Amino acid sequence: MTTDKHLKRAARELAEREEISYTAARRRLTATPEAAVSETLTPPPAAAETDQEPTPPRLYPIARAVCAAECDGTAHPGALCRPWQPEDSKHIRYEVRRAAKLPNGRAGELCERFEPPAPGYSGGSFFAREATWLLALVYAMLTDQHPELRPGRAELRAAVEADDQAAVDAVMEPLDRAAARLLTKVPDRWWGEVKPLLDAYADFVETDDRDVLTWQEADERHDVGRLVDKWRRAWTESRNHNGYMEAPGVLWLAPKGWLDDLLVEQHGGHGDGARVRLTDGRPAIVYAAEWNEAGAPVAYRIRELEPGRHGNIGKLVPSLTSDELVPRDQVAGKLNDVA
Structure with missing residues (x-):
C-alpha cells in the first residue's frame, strides 16, 4: 500500500514535469523495477525540515542601566547584562572616550594627536589620515587573534571615568605596542609579512x-x-583619474609613525623625524623605532643626513639611499642643528 501511494505521487510529478497524461506517466514508471520507484521524488515534510533550525531565534530584553563589572544578572532578572561602553560615560571629554573605543575610535584619536599639519591641510596629511582605517583593522586583528591584548573592561572604565587620557593610554599600551611591533616602514617586510597577515x-x-x-x-x-x-x-x-587601472592602496607607513610617537611619549626615546647624532659622529634622522615587549625603543631605523645640493645648500637633508638599523646605544643624542 505504501509503495502504491508513492507510485501515484511519482506518477503525478512525472506527468506534471514531462507534460504528459497521468496514465502515460504511470505506465512509464511501472515499466521500471519497483525498487526504483519505491522512494518518493519529493521528500516528506519531516525530511525537508531537517536542515532548518529546530527553533526560531529568540529575543531577550537587555538591562536598561549599565551593569557593574561584577554583575551576575541577579540585579535584573529576565534581562541580559548591558556591559559598559566608553560612550556610556557622557560627562567625560570626547577625546578620552574616543581613545578608549576599539577599533575605530582609538585609531582616529591617534591620527588626530600625532599626524602633523601639512601645507594646505591643517589637520595633517590627507593621505595619512586616510590610513586611519588600516590601524583600526590592525587593532581588530590583534584583539581577535590575541584576546589577552584587549584591555580589561573594569580597568578601562576606571581610566575613562577619571577623565584621564594618560591612564587610558596606559591601559591600551599592550595593544599599542603589539601594533607598533607588527607594523613597519620597510617595504620588503610590509609586502612579505604584514600584508599577507592582513589578507x-x-x-x-x-x-x-x-x-x-x-x-x-x-x-x-x-x-x-x-x-x-x-x-x-x-x-x-579601478580606473583612476588618468584613465589607468590601478589599485588605490593605502599609506601603510603612517600608522607606524603614530604608534612610535605615542610610545616614545610614554617611555622616552626618539620619535619619528627626530634628528640625532650617532656615537661615531654621523648625523641622522629617525624614521622608525623597533620595540620590545616593554620599555623604550631597542633600536632605530635611521637615514643618514648629508649636505644639501639642490636648492638646500647649507642644510643637512636625509639621504635617499641610506637605510640602517642601529641599536639604541649607538645613538648619542639629539642633533643640535637647524633643519
Missing part, C-alpha cells in the same frame, strides 16, 4: 560563522566587516 585575516572575517551572542558583538562584527571591505577595495584595481 589572511580578511579571509577569516569573510567566512566567520561564529554565533553572535550580544548586540555589542554584532556591532563589532559590523565595524570589522566594513574595515575588511575597505581593505579589499584598497587592493582592487
Whole structure:
C-alpha cells in the first residue's frame, strides 16, 4: 500500500514535469523495477525540515542601566547584562572616550594627536589620515587573534571615568605596542609579512560563522566587516583619474609613525623625524623605532643626513639611499642643528 501511494505521487510529478497524461506517466514508471520507484521524488515534510533550525531565534530584553563589572544578572532578572561602553560615560571629554573605543575610535584619536599639519591641510596629511582605517583593522586583528591584548573592561572604565587620557593610554599600551611591533616602514617586510597577515585575516572575517551572542558583538562584527571591505577595495584595481587601472592602496607607513610617537611619549626615546647624532659622529634622522615587549625603543631605523645640493645648500637633508638599523646605544643624542 505504501509503495502504491508513492507510485501515484511519482506518477503525478512525472506527468506534471514531462507534460504528459497521468496514465502515460504511470505506465512509464511501472515499466521500471519497483525498487526504483519505491522512494518518493519529493521528500516528506519531516525530511525537508531537517536542515532548518529546530527553533526560531529568540529575543531577550537587555538591562536598561549599565551593569557593574561584577554583575551576575541577579540585579535584573529576565534581562541580559548591558556591559559598559566608553560612550556610556557622557560627562567625560570626547577625546578620552574616543581613545578608549576599539577599533575605530582609538585609531582616529591617534591620527588626530600625532599626524602633523601639512601645507594646505591643517589637520595633517590627507593621505595619512586616510590610513586611519588600516590601524583600526590592525587593532581588530590583534584583539581577535590575541584576546589577552584587549584591555580589561573594569580597568578601562576606571581610566575613562577619571577623565584621564594618560591612564587610558596606559591601559591600551599592550595593544599599542603589539601594533607598533607588527607594523613597519620597510617595504620588503610590509609586502612579505604584514600584508599577507592582513589578507589572511580578511579571509577569516569573510567566512566567520561564529554565533553572535550580544548586540555589542554584532556591532563589532559590523565595524570589522566594513574595515575588511575597505581593505579589499584598497587592493582592487579601478580606473583612476588618468584613465589607468590601478589599485588605490593605502599609506601603510603612517600608522607606524603614530604608534612610535605615542610610545616614545610614554617611555622616552626618539620619535619619528627626530634628528640625532650617532656615537661615531654621523648625523641622522629617525624614521622608525623597533620595540620590545616593554620599555623604550631597542633600536632605530635611521637615514643618514648629508649636505644639501639642490636648492638646500647649507642644510643637512636625509639621504635617499641610506637605510640602517642601529641599536639604541649607538645613538648619542639629539642633533643640535637647524633643519
